[in-house]
Amino acid sequence: MEHSMEWAGRIARDVGERVQQARRRQRMSAQALADRCAELGLPMDRSVIAKLERGLRQGVSLAEVLVMARALEVPPLQLMLPIGHAVTAEVLPGVTVDTWQAAQWIEGSAPFPTDRGDDERGVTSPAGDWSHGAAAVRLWREHATAVALWRDRIWLADRLRQDAARNWKVADELRAQQHDPAASEADRALASQRISAVTTRASELLRQAESFEQLALYHEGKLRELRQQMRQADIALPLLKDEPFLGHVDTEPPASELERVLARRLADQDRKRHEGGAVGWREKDDEGGDLELELL
Known part of the structure; x- marks a missing residue:
């Protein structure tokens, strides 16, 4: 003593x-x-x-x-x-x-x-x-990591989509220059080359954004698993009130990959509309018949 x-x-x-x-x-x-x-x-x-x-x-x-x-x-x-x-x-x-x-x-x-x-x-x-004895601490730590990784991937995807939208806007401006009656043949040819470059860049940015969104889906799935483990172990769940795009993980069954991508596009469209932009998304079929999403 x-x-x-x-x-x-x-x-x-x-x-x-x-x-x-x-x-x-x-x-x-x-x-x-x-x-x-x-x-x-x-x-x-x-x-x-x-x-x-x-x-x-x-x-x-x-x-x-x-x-x-x-x-x-x-x-x-x-x-x-x-x-x-x-x-x-x-x-x-x-x-x-x-x-x-x-x-x-x-x-x-x-x-x-x-x-x-x-x-x-x-x-x-x-x-x-x-x-x-450390299960609660471990699960809460992994939960925080999953949320942080999800947030990071979503943020990167949003930034890439914004950059893609700017490239598409430049392409639209160049197309307008192409159809300007006062433009010379040389100006039209230069505009055509630049359109090809910026649209290629926009497509690559969209591809990268989709890759990050796939990673976000993975971390979202991990989050569901962790929260289920917590319920089974009678461990209090961390709040998700500061992550509105994750609020559904406790109330909805896992959505299909396409549904989740569409949901992200709709959320992105609403944000752009709120900011006064004219950016949106629509579905299209490529030559192989697969459903994709195209910038309006």
């Missing part, structure tokens, strides 16, 4: 040192830090912070670490562990481990690291037990 109390005191001392370092880097006074903590909902007297920084407290609470981290604009892990200052950390009474491995354990991306004691005893829990 006494040993664990001493460890708790060492933890508090180390956290206090890191709080002081972060505070001084920002040229923030102890009183300013106390005021900011109070604004965040956890009143902390200046003397309490001073005692923590001087290593005079026997413990520090998780609530205090979280609020001070927010007040100092640093990750809570930066206060909890000596990241960037020491290669090892005492994360349990008498158990010193690699600092970064300890950070991975705290954030749920790896099991507890092996103890660095002289006897080299292992303190890692059975892999199966750790995996089960």
Whole structure:
């Protein structure tokens, strides 16, 4: 018991040192830090912070670490562990481990690291037990990754389609020049060459956009799978309120590939119309009879 109390005191001392370092880097006074903590909902007297920084407290609470981290604009892990200052950390009474491995354990991306004691005893829990305990963290992390990748692919596809639309607009302007009665034969020939170049470029941009949309569909499917796994494990689902194009994943069955592409085109068309543009999409059959989408 006494040993664990001493460890708790060492933890508090180390956290206090890191709080002081972060505070001084920002040229923030102890009183300013106390005021900011109070604004965040956890009143902390200046003397309490001073005692923590001087290593005079026997413990520090998780609530205090979280609020001070927010007040100092640093990750809570930066206060909890000596990241960037020491290669090892005492994360349990008498158990010193690699600092970064300890950070991975705290954030749920790896099991507890092996103890660095002289006897080299292992303190890692059975892999199966750790995996089960970390399931929620793992699924939420994969969910965030899937959303980020989906968003990135959709953004790239939209940018490519906008670039394609600009190329088609240039082609229309060039066609108008071609039919200008005052244009010379040389001007018409040059316009024809440029039309060929910009339409080829527009078609390539559309092809690239469709490739990114296919990738977005893959990540959307991954998202459905992850959310289903969460339901089965009785894990609360992350909100999708900030991603309107993903709101259907919980309420609608997976759409066919063509339906999803059409939905994206309709959304794109609505956006262009709202912005005052004249860009739209229509279906067409190519020579092989396959259904494609063509820029109007």
